[in-house]
Amino acid sequence: MTESESASVDLEIIVQGAQEGKKLELRLWLRMLSTTKLISQEIRRRLRNEFGATLPQFDLMAQLYREREGLRLGELSKRTMVTNGNVTGLVERLEADGLVLRVTPDGDRRVTVAKLTAKGETSFSAMAAAHEGWLRDMMADVDPAIVSELWRDIGAVKSSVSNHLSGTDFD
Amino acid sequence: MTESESASVDLEIIVQGAQEGKKLELRLWLRMLSTTKLISQEIRRRLRNEFGATLPQFDLMAQLYREREGLRLGELSKRTMVTNGNVTGLVERLEADGLVLRVTPDGDRRVTVAKLTAKGETSFSAMAAAHEGWLRDMMADVDPAIVSELWRDIGAVKSSVSNHLSGTDFD
DNA sequence: GGACGATATTTGAAATGTCAAAGGTTTGGA
């Protein structure tokens, strides 16, 4: 009994080891990373060519588009996963282009709230429509059922990662 | 949890349809992107804290570690998915730290080959071992079968994206 | 052997990114 069981286990180990070495998680990570880079670069190129915008600007405007009242810079920083200092510069440039407005509310003068201007909303909604289409095109060869499955399972990965962060996590 | 499975599935579908409607690909992309950012930032932090290294440096050294003869900068650029100009600066800093060496082969003086020094190999192999462990830890809550499945299905995404890139096009 | 196109890398400008430290502002006790 131990003989047959251990034999099949050994075989699995051997096959896996022979074909790919080991480190399943590492291989998944490398593939996720390269795929994400590939898509990012394509989106970046198209945003640039068709709208003269950058990806970080698009991401930031996407957050503001969903919150028409505007967002504090710290909140923007969390949602875009970009550091505070970086948000400052991004908003500065967007404001210079007339796409975003900065306001300090009366209640608390430590705070700066960023908000899309009318021009910003128009500009973003055109980009968003195109952006969605690009993604559909790029993933056109993937079975929708697989897309759903990936969405779910990557959620599991994200959740696992969130629970094993070293520094100050929680949110 | 107290409800039957089919009821909760229906509910999910309804909620999903009502709240987000369509855009499955868009939602997958946003989740992939945020998950990748999360993992990247964690690795970045640990590389910095434990080894005083940066992620791009680690990535570049990883390529050189697999090619002990060294790589031309253009090849490095392709493999790391980083632009040529960027590789120049990365290699410069790594050379200043004594981790990488630059050589111009006799045959072709246009070419620069980068190669890990002994110090670079030692340094990288310590980082690589830790790096692999971090990924295993971060993904510890994900079923290995799911990890395999993700690896395969993300491969399908990557392949689809590769087939729908806008080369040099016009408007 | 000299001009030309193809290759390979570097450079320069601008934007994005991190981190740590410094600025203001509020708030909550003593």
Next chain:
DNA sequence: TCCAAACCTTTGACATTTCAAATATCGTCC
């Protein structure tokens, strides 16, 4: 009241990133 801790944003020093233009070298065609 007053001051120290907490909060929010900006600043400053660097590293990374992209793109486009500039350099440098090779190979070839004549």
